[in-house]
Amino acid sequence: MIIKDAPIVLETKGMTKRFPGVLANDHVDLKLHKGEILALLGENGAGKSTLMNMIYGLYHPDEGEIWIKGEKVRLNDPGDAIARGVGMVHQHFQLVPVMTVAENVMLGAEITRGLYLDQRTAVTKVHELSMQYGLEVDPTAVIEDLPVGTQQRVEIIKALYRNADILILDEPTAVLTPQEAHELFRIMNDLTEQGVSIIFITHKLKEVLAVADRVGVLRGGKYVGTADPKTATEASLAELMVGRKVILQVDKAKAQPGEPVLKVSDLVVKDDRDQIAVDGLSLEVHAGEILGVAGVQGNGQREFVEALTGLRPVVSGKAVIAGQDITHAPPRTITELGVAHIPEDREKHGLVMPYTLADNMVLNRYYQKPYANGIILNQEKIDQDGAALVEKYDVRTPSVYTPASSLSGGNKQKVIVAREFSREMKLLIANQPTRGIDVGSIEFIHNQIVAQRDEGVAVLLVSAELDEVLGLADRVAVIFDGRIVKTLSIAEATRERVGLLMAGSDA
Amino acid sequence: METTTSIPIWKRIWDRLGILGAIIILVLIGIVVSFIQNQQVTTAVLSSTIRQSTPLVLGALCGLIGERTGIINIGIEGQMLMAAFIGYLANVYIGQLGVFSVGMTLFLAALIGIATGALLGLLLAFMSVTLKMDQIIGGTVINILAIGITGYFYQVGLTTQGKLQPIALGRLADIPLVGPVLFDNPPITYITLILVVVVHYMLFYTRWGLRSRAVGEYPSAADTVGINVYLMRYVNTTIAGGFAGLAGVFLTLEAVGSFERLMTNGRGFVALAVMIFGKWTPFGAWGAALLFGFATAMQTQFQFMGNLTIPHQFIGMLPYLLTIVVLAGFVGRSRPPAAEGIPYEKE
Numbered sequence: 001m002i003i004k005d006a007p008i009v010l011e012t013k014g015m016t017k018r019f020p021g022v023l024a025n026d027h028v029d030l031k032l033h034k035g036e037i038l039a040l041l042g043e044n045g046a047g048k049s050t051l052m053n054m055i056y057g058l059y060h061p062d063e064g065e066i067w068i069k070g071e072k073v074r075l076n077d078p079g080d081a082i083a084r085g086v087g088m089v090h091q092h093f094q095l096v097p098v099m100t101v102a103e104n105v106m107l108g109a110e111i112t113r114g115l116y117l118d119q120r121t122a123v124t125k126v127h128e129l130s131m132q133y134g135l136e137v138d139p140t141a142v143i144e145d146l147p148v149g150t151q152q153r154v155e156i157i158k159a160l161y162r163n164a165d166i167l168i169l170d171e172p173t174a175v176l177t178p179q180e181a182h183e184l185f186r187i188m189n190d191l192t193e194q195g196v197s198i199i200f201i202t203h204k205l206k207e208v209l210a211v212a213d214r215v216g217v218l219r220g221g222k223y224v225g226t227a228d229p230k231t232a233t234e235a236s237l238a239e240l241m242v243g244r245k246v247i248l249q250v251d252k253a254k255a256q257p258g259e260p261v262l263k264v265s266d267l268v269v270k271d272d273r274d275q276i277a278v279d280g281l282s283l284e285v286h287a288g289e290i291l292g293v294a295g296v297q298g299n300g301q302r303e304f305v306e307a308l309t310g311l312r313p314v315v316s317g318k319a320v321i322a323g324q325d326i327t328h329a330p331p332r333t334i335t336e337l338g339v340a341h342i343p344e345d346r347e348k349h350g351l352v353m354p355y356t357l358a359d360n361m362v363l364n365r366y367y368q369k370p371y372a373n374g375i376i377l378n379q380e381k382i383d384q385d386g387a388a389l390v391e392k393y394d395v396r397t398p399s400v401y402t403p404a405s406s407l408s409g410g411n412k413q414k415v416i417v418a419r420e421f422s423r424e425m426k427l428l429i430a431n432q433p434t435r436g437i438d439v440g441s442i443e444f445i446h447n448q449i450v451a452q453r454d455e456g457v458a459v460l461l462v463s464a465e466l467d468e469v470l471g472l473a474d475r476v477a478v479i480f481d482g483r484i485v486k487t488l489s490i491a492e493a494t495r496e497r498v499g500l501l502m503a504g505s506d507a
Numbered sequence: 508m509e510t511t512t513s514i515p516i517w518k519r520i521w522d523r524l525g526i527l528g529a530i531i532i533l534v535l536i537g538i539v540v541s542f543i544q545n546q547q548v549t550t551a552v553l554s555s556t557i558r559q560s561t562p563l564v565l566g567a568l569c570g571l572i573g574e575r576t577g578i579i580n581i582g583i584e585g586q587m588l589m590a591a592f593i594g595y596l597a598n599v600y601i602g603q604l605g606v607f608s609v610g611m612t613l614f615l616a617a618l619i620g621i622a623t624g625a626l627l628g629l630l631l632a633f634m635s636v637t638l639k640m641d642q643i644i645g646g647t648v649i650n651i652l653a654i655g656i657t658g659y660f661y662q663v664g665l666t667t668q669g670k671l672q673p674i675a676l677g678r679l680a681d682i683p684l685v686g687p688v689l690f691d692n693p694p695i696t697y698i699t700l701i702l703v704v705v706v707h708y709m710l711f712y713t714r715w716g717l718r719s720r721a722v723g724e725y726p727s728a729a730d731t732v733g734i735n736v737y738l739m740r741y742v743n744t745t746i747a748g749g750f751a752g753l754a755g756v757f758l759t760l761e762a763v764g765s766f767e768r769l770m771t772n773g774r775g776f777v778a779l780a781v782m783i784f785g786k787w788t789p790f791g792a793w794g795a796a797l798l799f800g801f802a803t804a805m806q807t808q809f810q811f812m813g814n815l816t817i818p819h820q821f822i823g824m825l826p827y828l829l830t831i832v833v834l835a836g837f838v839g840r841s842r843p844p845a846a847e848g849i850p851y852e853k854e
């Protein structure tokens with residue numbers, strides 16, 4: 001590819017955006033060439049999504065210019081950006097759950113015959129697009145029935161349907177399985193060959209090195225540099241992002257396992273569709289060790305964790321925490337036993353979006369002293385301790401009074417970690433604890449998990465990220481079809497072996 | 508269509524209509540049997556059912572057009588009441604001018620009533636979209652406003668130009684039972700039936716409908732494809748107000764012919780129940796309104812029979828009890844538009 005000579009299709013000059021108390025973008029100059037994949041890196045809260053939202057016309061810059069295909073443009077709303085060929089797949093999918101794929105795709109740019117909404121032509125059109133770009137999807141399927149990987153394809157089709165040739169992908173791989181991510185990279189390459197230019201945001205440096213033609217880095221709202229993925233390494237990219245050396249490898253001593261804290265035997269749990277998702281699962285986690293549960297997403301991990309934390313009824317089997325049977329216990333009983341939980345879906349189970357950060361920080365103990373006196377809350381203490389946690393866990397926010405909803409994705413995750421870790425615990429259940437988090441914060445969270453282990457906490461780590469499991473765990477349990485198919489010591493757990501077990505073959 | 512020959516006809520009907528179809532067929536059989544038993548009462552009860560259901564259907568359409576875009580409207584009662592009152596006054600005063608024929612006077616009065624409802628819809632949109640007020644409070648404001656204003660300005664003894672008269676649809680009106688019930692009605696009753704079909708078509712088969720539903724389910728998804736969420740909500744809430752206005756006008760210009768204090772008598776709230784029972788669909792709401800209308804008609808019939816030992820207050824409860832039982836027991840899970848009641852924030 002001769003990217004250097006390709007014309008510039010998108011350029012921002014001096015883009016600046018302020019939110020109450022935050023300078024989210026500070027004179028950002030960004031260039032995108034025709035047919036390239038530009039990876040945009042930056043810590044949580046660096047301003048990546050903000051910049052993209054301005055290019056897409058959702059936010060309006062306080063200062064600065066946007067040039068698209070050699071023309072200076074004013075974007076009042078996404079309609080203006082769409083008209084100029086910009087398409088965006090948001091960090092949070094923007095699909096109407098109860099509508100079909102075809103309806104979602106044509107929404108806002110409907111095909112009509114007179115008044116009549118021409119569903120049939122829309123279905124054909126979606127089908128054609130999906131054939132042309134290899135984006136397999138059933139146009140008549142209802143969105144809420146589709147797995148996230150497919151929903152993402154719908155988002156891409158949505159952009160292509162509007163003839164987008166500048167495509168923004170905001171953390172598209174955060175919710176994908178490795179297989180789905182590979183499929184996405186193939187699609188991205190196909191698209192660039194057809195002349196589409198792509199901005200790709202991610203926190204996974206491996207992916208950057210694998211697919212990007214050029215790398216741009218934001219730090220604290222400023223554009224701090226461009227890197228060439230051919231010469232860059234994960235370590236050099238991490239340093240550019242965070243502004244200091246980052247240790248990507250977790251540094252830990254050998255585990256000193258003690259008594260079992262969590263004992264699960266023959267657990268059976270159903271999913272939302274009433275199908276058996278966890279099918280006779282048994283495992284043990286000891287004090288002072290990290291048990292990593294590796295598996296392709298959708299093999300019962302979510303249901304297993306929800307059952308352990310009291311969020312989902314157990315059909316049969318038994319779960320014991322610290323000697324107490326919690327099979328049918330409500331969440332509060334389990335929490336009070338000293339269980340900390342980092343949920344998979346941070347927006348749904350982790351935070352109350354409209355509440356302030358300070359209030360979110362005490363969700364697991366607000367009713368106890370010193371945060372409450374009888375039925376009266378001690379708001380002063382809540383805010384004070386909240387501020388201390390914000391400081392300690394480096395949550396990037398203007399204040400503790402900010403609602404959780406206005407934090408950047410990674411900072412939301414840090415709030416949950418801060419809350420869960422700031423209380424005495426015996427068992428930590430962490431489901432995808434570093435999803436959507438930048439490398440600097442991953443380092444921090446991993447160190448915190450190891451520190452807890454060394455204090456004698458039993459850690460159950462569930463992650464679809466094989467690197468994370470292999471880097472952190474002392475023992476690896478592979479989950480497949482709702483069952484633990486094998487438990488390996490970390491020495492036995494090679495990438496290949498675990499990979500094979502995850503795919504269901506008996507290695 | 509070629510391969511259907513092997514499947515028996517009753518099975519095909521059952522597959523298409525299911526339980527709903529079975530109920531409809533049972534009801535039809537019931538009507539025929541009852542008609543054979545007593546022609547007069549059956550015809551009267553069914554006519555009354557249609558009459559009673561009309562304002563409920565219109566109120567429910569008002570509710571669902573708004574709620575489909577995410578605006579909860581509990582001010583339907585107030586919108587109806589105010590429109591009933593203003594429409595009535597328009598009838599009186601335009602009539603006094605002596606310039607227009609009776610028909611024209613009634614037509615203009617109806618338009619003014621509809622506009623009144625729409626204006627209150629606009630007010631609701633302003634409160635919920637622009638001021639981002641709690642929508643329940645916004646609706647309550649409208650209800651209180653309507654009760655206060657109509658109560659204060661109402662005077663007895665005004666003379667009107669009469670009311671809208673039934674229009675018999677030619678020979679259709681001569682069919683026994685069906686004729687007098689369906690084809691010999693005043694104009695707003697006909698218009699209501701047409702509106703059910705029109706709103707259904709608009710909501711599910713047009714661009715406007717798709718966008719409305721998207722705005723009510725997931726406004727940011729609509730916003731990111733360039734749809735103006737605020738504008739959609741304004742437009743729909745205002746149009747919806749017009750439907751409530753028509754319901755009010757129905758009471759003063761078609762059903763009764765004059766105004767009384769608090770004459771809507773809770774119909775705006777029943778219309779909300781009807782909307783929910785109908786799962787936010789026009790045909791569902793229509794069915795629910797017929798059921799409620801039927802219960803009301805039966806209740807009146809019982810009162811006429813006079814020789815009952817049950818106190819009449821209990822019989823008066825019948826329609827409401829029926830609504831509660833049906834809502835609580837038979838509706839099953841119905842899912843309101845996901846974003847209803849939540850003001851949309853852009854940045």
Ligand SMILES: Nc1ncnc2c1ncn2[C@@H]1O[C@H](COP(=O)(O)OP(=O)(O)OP(=O)(O)O)[C@@H](O)[C@H]1O
Pocket residue numbers: 019020022023024042043044045046047048049050051091396397406407408409410411436854
């Ligand atoms: N709607 C908003 N209101 C107030 N502040 C906001 C809003 N959106 C973003 N911010 C703030 O602007 C800053 C940049 O946020 P942005 O979402 O652009 O970060 P990001 O680089 O995308 O981070 P992440 O990797 O975590 O998604 C953050 O400090 C965030 O709190």
Ligand SMILES: [Mg+2]
Pocket residue numbers: 048049050091170408409
């Ligand atoms: Mg972001």
